[in-house]
Amino acid sequence: MSPVADFANQHGSTSRTQMFFIAELASEAGRHDDVLAQLKRIIHQYGASLTLDERNLLAVAYKNKTNVFRNSWRIVDTLEKIQSSRAPHMKRQIRLIQGQREKIEGELADVCKDAVILLDKKLIPGSKPGEARVFYLKMKGDYYRYLAEFVTQKERNEYSEKSLVAYKGAYMHALSVLDASHPTRLGVALNFAVFFHDLQNSPERACHLAKSALDDAVATFKRDATGSPVIESTTKDALTILNLLRDDLLVWSREIETQ
Template sequence: MTPSRAELLLVAELAAEAERYDDVISQIKAIADQYDGRLFNDERNLLSIAYKNKTNTLRNSWRVVDTLEKMQASRASAGITTRQLLLIRQQRKKIERELANVCKDIVKLLEKQLLPNANQGEERVFYSKMKGDYYRYLAEFAHEIEREWYAEESLSAYKFAYRHAMSTLESVHPTRLGLALNFAVFYHDVRRSPDRACHLAKNAFDDAVKSFDSDFSDHNMSQTIRDSLQILQLLKDDLVLWSKEIQ
């Protein structure tokens, strides 16, 4: 018997609690297949969390192994054995393949099902931001021509999302602010341009601050406002760091 949407979601929620993110993804994909790529907010958020956790683990592993490889390479250049270097390099490439597969999987889902069926406004911004994020992750460890292609795809997705956010979402909306934060990170980490990163982050920060009603306290703040304030703090922290780099 084909499980209902509620049953698929229940299993996905259980899998998320158990940190079985492959199971989360398979359940939400089943919902997308059955309902023409249309996900409710809770389904969409579970999907986002699952892919984020999978990629974060792999990205952290890659950074550790990449650092160790560089350290070992400097020793090898001084005449120390290259055997360990070879083993480390093999492990780094294995992690890259796994990470690439995960990123390409969510990009394919976004391009084939989720984005074509997304509503105008927040949903389309959310999915376009995701597309930019995962192409950015691919660009972080790819090489030469491939890296540039992934970077261009990421830039295109972020630009589309940002234009759409500017015309459909308020400046304090957490999805718009989260997009601005990640887009700025793209300019800093991938394009190596702290100037452009600061410019984008500062504009988003200033626009949001101007729109906030200063007359609210903790007890009457909605969760949306709390989310926005958290992202604003991240934008502020990055602005401080990047400004120091420019100086």
């Protein structure tokens, strides 16, 4: 048992507020497994309708866990390719690298599947139509996309299709319930566009989606008497995502031009 979970048990932390406090403490300490354990306790005892803070903390914990594995996988995968091309005769070293890559793949797959199971069984069914459902469907698309990045071609097709269905559901629902400049709607557009570019090798579709999201969002910004955007907290979040969309759009447009 982890020290944070042990602390929670010893001190009878059974209320929702106490569980969330422990989850926040674990997040500050970088103990993402403990964050997820506490939030799963909340879901088990109080239902799948999480507060905004609980939901965000859950997403951050899963994101931080997968980021570590995805970064490790990229490094080892690159080293394997370099070793295979420069010294193909060093078969033992290549096998050792392959073993490490496969170990990372297994650990990454476990985290992604854990997220998808929680989303499918609890969070999506427990969410009402609106921003939360968009958020969870986007998460589902994300974790199927991560799975598709490193599996065999057959599994890649399967996970890619599941990712597409989730993103499409998130995006269509976002169009009907969220303003064009809402950060969650823009986040779906960004990740859906990345999906088209990275998994479906379609910079054209990625550009179309990114440009549409950019144009729609900019047109809906509140403006003052001088015509300048009124910067609110949500607007700042939206601008951050819009900048990412713009940067990706520029890169993908150049790819199309050089084809």
